[in-house]
Amino acid sequence: EIPRVEKFYFLYLTFLVSKISKILEIGSSSCEFIEGIELFNKIFRKDKHNKAIKYYGIDTNEDFNILSNYIAKSKKNYLSTFPTLKKFLNKNKDLKRFFLHDLGVMHYEFKSTKSFINYLNRFNSAFIRVCFSKKKGFISQKSGQKFYYFSLNETLKLSNKPIYFLYSGKKWSIANKKKDFLDGYFYIGNNVDKIIKLMNKHKKQ
Numbered sequence: 001e002i003p004r005v006e007k008f009y010f011l012y013l014t015f016l017v018s019k020i021s022k023i024l025e026i027g028s029s030s031c032e033f034i035e036g037i038e039l040f041n042k043i044f045r046k047d048k049h050n051k052a053i054k055y056y057g058i059d060t061n062e063d064f065n066i067l068s069n070y071i072a073k074s075k076k077n078y079l080s081t082f083p084t085l086k087k088f089l090n091k092n093k094d095l096k097r098f099f100l101h102d103l104g105v106m107h108y109e110f111k112s113t114k115s116f117i118n119y120l121n122r123f124n125s126a127f128i129r130v131c132f133s134k135k136k137g138f139i140s141q142k143s144g145q146k147f148y149y150f151s152l153n154e155t156l157k158l159s160n161k162p163i164y165f166l167y168s169g170k171k172w173s174i175a176n177k178k179k180d181f182l183d184g185y186f187y188i189g190n191n192v193d194k195i196i197k198l199m200n201k202h203k204k205q
Contacts, residue, residue: 007185008036010166011101014127014187016047017194020099024056026085027105031068034077044202054078056098058088085109100126107147113137113154121160125189129169132182152182163188 011033015023025033034055041049055077059065065081072079082088092098100123107130110116120126132152139148156163168184187195 004036006167006169007103008040010185010187011036011127012040012044013195013198014125014189014191015099015101016050017191017198018099018125018189019050020097020124021050021052022054022056022097023099023101024058024088025101026058026109027102031071033101034072034079044205046205047198052078054080056088056092057081058083058085060084095122096124098123100128102126103129104131107131107142107149108145110150111139111146111148113148113150114158116148116150117155117158120188121158123188125161125187125191127185127187129185130183134180134182149181159188161188161190162192164192 015037023033023037037053041047055072057065057068057079059068059081060083062083065083068081069079082091100120106116106119106128110119120128131149132155133149134152137149137151137154139146141147164187165182166185166187
């Protein structure tokens, strides 16, 4: 049985159709998402996989970064880790060559919808977990840290790429209590037709 199969499968699909070789995950030890992509690469061997994938990870925990680099090196994967988003951006200016994967960490990183979407617009495409406010964006407290809920309407207005809701997954507590949120996994990019075509292909295998 494949753990977290929906997340890994949609990460695989959205990254594959991007034809991009560089992928960044924010707030991760960078072990899990590499294993997820490699797992589906093995399952769907007939797909034209992205060659020479370069993995990038951002995590404030130094021990996680050391462990991730050790595992990546043992498996002969390219992995570059950074302790902060700022340090990653200082060394990587052209984000159009990157695919973004994030599972809600951007809520802690950005304090406005505009700064969030301006950052997102710089990437080729993305697969992310987000909890949008259906009204105005606002700051709340989550796990003792400031957590910004991005405005759905403002995000749709400012995005330079289509945004597709994929599935909900397990909802965060605030989204369970109120109806003014859209919480789930999203694809941001221009290749949704290719994703559907690939999914139909996989159903026949």
